[in-house]
Amino acid sequence: MVQLSRSLLHWRPLPYVLALLTTTVILCIHMLPSVDSMLNENNTKISHVFLRSQINYHKEIAPFARRPLTTLLIEGSQQLFGFKAGYAFILVNFLLLGFSGVLIYWLSLLLKATKLQGIINMMVFFTSFSVLFAFFPPVFTYDEPLQYCSLLMAFIAFVRRKWFWYVILFSLAMVARETSVLLLPALILLLPGTQNHPREKLGPNLKKNGIRILSPILVYGCYIVFFIYHQRLLHATHTEITSRYSCFLENIESTKNLVESIVSIFITLGPFLYLTYFYLKQKENESWKTSFVYAFLLTALLNTPLVFMTAFARESRLFALPLLFLWPVFMQLFKSFLEPLSFKSTYQGLLGYPKIIVLFGCFVLASFLFCFIYYPSLGLGENTFFAGYIFSVCFVLSLHYCACKTLFNHQKYKP
Numbered sequence: 001m002v003q004l005s006r007s008l009l010h011w012r013p014l015p016y017v018l019a020l021l022t023t024t025v026i027l028c029i030h031m032l033p034s035v036d037s038m039l040n041e042n043n044t045k046i047s048h049v050f051l052r053s054q055i056n057y058h059k060e061i062a063p064f065a066r067r068p069l070t071t072l073l074i075e076g077s078q079q080l081f082g083f084k085a086g087y088a089f090i091l092v093n094f095l096l097l098g099f100s101g102v103l104i105y106w107l108s109l110l111l112k113a114t115k116l117q118g119i120i121n122m123m124v125f126f127t128s129f130s131v132l133f134a135f136f137p138p139v140f141t142y143d144e145p146l147q148y149c150s151l152l153m154a155f156i157a158f159v160r161r162k163w164f165w166y167v168i169l170f171s172l173a174m175v176a177r178e179t180s181v182l183l184l185p186a187l188i189l190l191l192p193g194t195q196n197h198p199r200e201k202l203g204p205n206l207k208k209n210g211i212r213i214l215s216p217i218l219v220y221g222c223y224i225v226f227f228i229y230h231q232r233l234l235h236a237t238h239t240e241i242t243s244r245y246s247c248f249l250e251n252i253e254s255t256k257n258l259v260e261s262i263v264s265i266f267i268t269l270g271p272f273l274y275l276t277y278f279y280l281k282q283k284e285n286e287s288w289k290t291s292f293v294y295a296f297l298l299t300a301l302l303n304t305p306l307v308f309m310t311a312f313a314r315e316s317r318l319f320a321l322p323l324l325f326l327w328p329v330f331m332q333l334f335k336s337f338l339e340p341l342s343f344k345s346t347y348q349g350l351l352g353y354p355k356i357i358v359l360f361g362c363f364v365l366a367s368f369l370f371c372f373i374y375y376p377s378l379g380l381g382e383n384t385f386f387a388g389y390i391f392s393v394c395f396v397l398s399l400h401y402c403a404c405k406t407l408f409n410h411q412k413y414k415p
Contacts (some may be wrong), residue, residue: 008280015105015119022126023098027090029385030135036383038135039090046121058142062233066224069176069330072142092133096145097134101126102265103152107328120405125327129267129389130317136384138260138314148174151183151273171219178220179321182302186295187213187323216324244310251313256378261313263375267390268319269300272326278337278404289333340403341396356402361392363398367391 008014029129030037038054041047058064058071061153067176070092078088099123108118134141150173157166171178173267191209228234251261276293299322326333340346350357371391381387 002152007173009116015115015122017103018119019098019101019105019122019126022101022123023094026097026126026134027094028133029132034383035385036137038137039086043166046084046086046090048084048086049341051089052395054142055085056087061211064142065231065233066227067143067175069172075147090310091143093141094134097131097148100145100148100152103149103156104327107152107156107159108332110156111332113329113332117335121328121330124330128320128323128327129364130320130391133384133386134317138312140315140316141317144320145175147173147180148324150176151180152328155324155328158213163209167212167215167219170216172222174216174220175223178319179303181217181220182306182321183299184213186299186322188298189291189295221383239371241243247311248309251308256380257314257373259378260380262314263380263390264314265304265308265319265392267386267393268316269304269322271393271397272296272323273300275334276326279333289329292325292329293333296322299325338400341400343403346369346403346406350402353406356363356405359405360398360402362396363402367394367398 030039041050073092074088104125105118105122108121131137152168154166154169252258303321311318341389352371371387375381
């Protein structure tokens with residue numbers, strides 16, 4: 001059995017088959033008759049009318065019209081294959097989503113992950129809340145798969161110091177979604193080098209490559225000026241900017257909206273922030289790994305309040321941008337902190353600590369009451385798997401915390 005597992009792990013197509021299968025499972029989840037997603041509107045048929053309206057919406061409304069790439073790909077596939085709007089929408093977005101997972105795997109290997117670690121990193125990406133439920137309301141994914149693909153390819157070019165392709169690909173990412181610019185400050189933290197690249201001092205490296213890193217801003221600036229004036233969107237853009245504050249008011253205008261906003265932040269970033277806390281408590285860390293952690297934290301610090309102030313916080317995909325710095329190095333960073341969950345002695349040890357068992361029971365009970373009693377009572381998560389997913393995450397985090405306390409008491413584990 002062990003030999004079979006090892007042979008399967010060395011099967012070269014394995015990551016690509018897993019990416020295809022996982023993407024298909026995500027599509028199937030969205031098409032279940034018991035759920036209400038963008039794709040099926042609570043039935044087993046693809047909602048061509050609704051998806052056509054979404055495509056038109058992204059062509060006509062100013063903040064979306066300046067991001068034309070996904071729409072061009074969808075309409076291009078319609079013309080090329082003669083597809084209906086719904087088929088074209090699904091083809092483009094799920095191909096891009098699957099390819100994003102493959103890029104996570106490739107980038108992981110480039111950063112010296114093992115093949116198994118790369119596969120796990122890819123699966124962490126696919127099972128992240130904003131990816132697994134990408135096309136459920138109110139996540140409403142549209143441009144993100146293309147943005148992820150462009151950014152991940154730009155990161156690969158950045159790590160390999162292929163500056164021409166980095167500028168092209170990061171500029172495309174900014175055209176796909178202008179929020180990509182928020183990742184640029186964090187890239188400076190990665191300049192000294194990753195594990196596959198000799199480390200250099202930040203100052204000389206920044207002096208040599210700083211202009212290259214920031215060049216996509218100039219490219220995007222030229223594009224957006226031309227696009228706004230060519231499409232005569234100056235007034236619409238001004239109106240959009242001045243109305244952004246209304247999003248913040250809606251995020252906090254009622255208990256329902258506030259709870260939904262907080263849960264959106266928690267379920268997107270919470271598990272990763274929890275593991276990051278353990279990582280930073282560790283005294284001895286490799287500098288290149290720590291750079292990725294700080295890049296994630298810096299981007300989260302920039303992106304999270306910006307989204308909360310200027311967009312609808314319930315759209316959890318908006319908070320996921322900083323995770324692009326953690327997905328490709330997830331196992332390299334957190335493998336040792338996840339190990340307590342695989343120790344048989346951990347669960348045996350829990351039985352010897354009644355206080356910890358009570359603490360774990362309190363965590364689970366509180367999570368159950370929130371996820372399956374209070375959360376649905378607000379009208380949230382109807383016809384979705386959100387409550388079950390949130391409960392599962394809280395359960396695993398609670399178990400991990402109690403397991404670490406048990407091992408710490410035994411002095412077998414010190415974060």
